[in-house]
Amino acid sequence: MMSTTDVPAVDQPQAEPAKMTAAELAAGACALPAAPMAMPSQVIEPERGVRHGIAALMRRALPSQNVPT
Amino acid sequence: MTGLVSSRPVLYALRLVMVSLCLLAGLGAFVLFLQFGEADGLTTLDVLRAVLILISTLWLAWGSVQALTGLTTRPRAPDYDRDAPIRGRTCILMPVYNEDPLETFARVAAIEASLRATGDPAQIHFAILSDTRDEDVAAREVEVFEKLVSECDGMGRFFYRRREDNVGRKAGNIEDFIARSGAAYDYAVILDADSLMEGETILQMIRRMEAEPALGLLQTLPQIIRAQSRFGRAMQFSAAFFSPVFARGLAMAQGETGPFWGHNAIIRVRAFAQSCGLPALRGTPPFGGHVLSHDYVEAALLARQGWVVRLDDDLGGSYEEGPENIVDHAKRDRRWCQGNLQHMRIIGAPGLKPWSRFVFAQGIMAYVAPLFWLGFIVASIASPLFTPMPDYFPTPGWPFPHFPPSAAAKAIGLAIGIFGLLLLPKLLIALRAALSERAEAFGGPSRVLLSTLAELLLSSLTAPVLLLFTTRSVLQVFGRSDGGWPQNNRGDGTLSWPVALAASWWIMLIGLAGMASSWIFAPALFLWLLPVGAPMIAAPLLLRWTSLPSQSPLMTVPTELRPAPVMQIHDRIVTRWGMTPKGVSASAAAVPPMQQGARA
Numbered sequence: 001m002m003s004t005t006d007v008p009a010v011d012q013p014q015a016e017p018a019k020m021t022a023a024e025l026a027a028g029a030c031a032l033p034a035a036p037m038a039m040p041s042q043v044i045e046p047e048r049g050v051r052h053g054i055a056a057l058m059r060r061a062l063p064s065q066n067v068p069t
Numbered sequence: 070m071t072g073l074v075s076s077r078p079v080l081y082a083l084r085l086v087m088v089s090l091c092l093l094a095g096l097g098a099f100v101l102f103l104q105f106g107e108a109d110g111l112t113t114l115d116v117l118r119a120v121l122i123l124i125s126t127l128w129l130a131w132g133s134v135q136a137l138t139g140l141t142t143r144p145r146a147p148d149y150d151r152d153a154p155i156r157g158r159t160c161i162l163m164p165v166y167n168e169d170p171l172e173t174f175a176r177v178a179a180i181e182a183s184l185r186a187t188g189d190p191a192q193i194h195f196a197i198l199s200d201t202r203d204e205d206v207a208a209r210e211v212e213v214f215e216k217l218v219s220e221c222d223g224m225g226r227f228f229y230r231r232r233e234d235n236v237g238r239k240a241g242n243i244e245d246f247i248a249r250s251g252a253a254y255d256y257a258v259i260l261d262a263d264s265l266m267e268g269e270t271i272l273q274m275i276r277r278m279e280a281e282p283a284l285g286l287l288q289t290l291p292q293i294i295r296a297q298s299r300f301g302r303a304m305q306f307s308a309a310f311f312s313p314v315f316a317r318g319l320a321m322a323q324g325e326t327g328p329f330w331g332h333n334a335i336i337r338v339r340a341f342a343q344s345c346g347l348p349a350l351r352g353t354p355p356f357g358g359h360v361l362s363h364d365y366v367e368a369a370l371l372a373r374q375g376w377v378v379r380l381d382d383d384l385g386g387s388y389e390e391g392p393e394n395i396v397d398h399a400k401r402d403r404r405w406c407q408g409n410l411q412h413m414r415i416i417g418a419p420g421l422k423p424w425s426r427f428v429f430a431q432g433i434m435a436y437v438a439p440l441f442w443l444g445f446i447v448a449s450i451a452s453p454l455f456t457p458m459p460d461y462f463p464t465p466g467w468p469f470p471h472f473p474p475s476a477a478a479k480a481i482g483l484a485i486g487i488f489g490l491l492l493l494p495k496l497l498i499a500l501r502a503a504l505s506e507r508a509e510a511f512g513g514p515s516r517v518l519l520s521t522l523a524e525l526l527l528s529s530l531t532a533p534v535l536l537l538f539t540t541r542s543v544l545q546v547f548g549r550s551d552g553g554w555p556q557n558n559r560g561d562g563t564l565s566w567p568v569a570l571a572a573s574w575w576i577m578l579i580g581l582a583g584m585a586s587s588w589i590f591a592p593a594l595f596l597w598l599l600p601v602g603a604p605m606i607a608a609p610l611l612l613r614w615t616s617l618p619s620q621s622p623l624m625t626v627p628t629e630l631r632p633a634p635v636m637q638i639h640d641r642i643v644t645r646w647g648m649t650p651k652g653v654s655a656s657a658a659a660v661p662p663m664q665q666g667a668r669a
Contacts, residue, residue: 025211030229041346
């Protein structure tokens, strides 16, 4: 049998279910599986620029010439 | 060798023919224009105009040649066992950035349901990779994610992660996933926030990856769906009707150095991790900093490491949404423009395949070409100021005037050639569809032909306006202005008059100034320039009118007549989650999904 103390008072504010934050969610059961994989940084720019590239090509084409870099 | 072209010599021959045809068209236009200019005395400005028309025609011809190449074949699936057991583990990645979580996660739920309907033999996982910066949106993401997990019984299969910073934007987001969890998966399907894919399509993509260990990335050809406005439906029709043919031509030329468009594609995680770590470029944006159009670069880097990158255009069941109005289109284009121009820094990267460099050049040209057209128009208006007056009496004492030979035939020939390059591919695509069963999916042969004419008319009207938006974007990038990372608009897209006017008043002014200049300095060109100038002057009207909802039977696409199964599932989920499906009235949304299939 329910006692009077078990009945919440009408004006008593109901506790809202605790809302999860993004950080809690990402750290809990819905966290990504921990299985790291290396992703090395790639070389995606010409190392020394177009001007130097042209100079390198000229050096290759004209090996006897002293082409400044 | 895999893909649409069977052997390497055939591929090289095809490329040679395609490039030769473009050069032929470009040189033809160049010579014809020089002859035209010669009639009243060749000036420096004439030579400049001839060079501008050469470059513009080359670019135009490249598009046409792609379509003509695409018309020579039909989609064909590679050889593999369609029912092979799936061994590898796959995760579907949905990167989000300040998107509406209800709409976005409903797409994830629809894909999951579509997969479940297949029996999900691959036991696929889903990861929401949030880069959201808005705290309210992030809180909402968590709420909706919990709903998603509970509805899909997704505990242990659905994951949510929000980054603390946005380093590297979308590419950095994917990279972060691989760094944390890459070793747990063999394949990853990369989506956009507006992507929708059939479960069966995803399974076939995985099987193709398993059948070809050298395949590093497989791209599908996403169809635009759920467009509602006049502009959006025109784009949707164009993407469904013309793009597959253009894309097939491009894919045939690309061979194993195929495209990556950033989403609706599957990657081999190991290949991607090994090849696609993107460092920030030296210097500051727009040319330095993080790589914006990362997808092109990732495709080139995979190919550099020897992985096959391929577009399989026979795979259906791949969808995305598009901008609903010209302003949203221009905003997205601004971002792509900066990204593609940034490739000028990467085009010379060591070890890239020549075709990858060509693809970069093509992407850059897509944004620079309008400047050549604009330069040609401006030079043409200015030309009469620099042309010497004709000498009708060159022989002293001879009483009869000598009239310079008319070059009108050459000018008309040139115009016909250029319009032919513009219109012919689309007309041929329409004709072939009308004569085959393909037209039925678009409402029948007559509707296909009328829709093509309507699309040509609308794209001709919007082209001058888009030309100026693109020109502004290019000038902003060259002026070192960084466009940032704006959030995508995915609403219904109707533009109010004030918004349309605010976005296009400068286009109207340029149109007025151009036509007035032509009237004063080059009256002979006035009528020729009217198709370009009039849409510019009417830009606010055009922006507003094209953004309004369209109920026209023209430009109907197959997914409007028969929504794809995953779209029907998506509609049902959206309705259950308290939203109205896009393009459906509230009362129609209450209709059970299988009946909604016939709503069109």
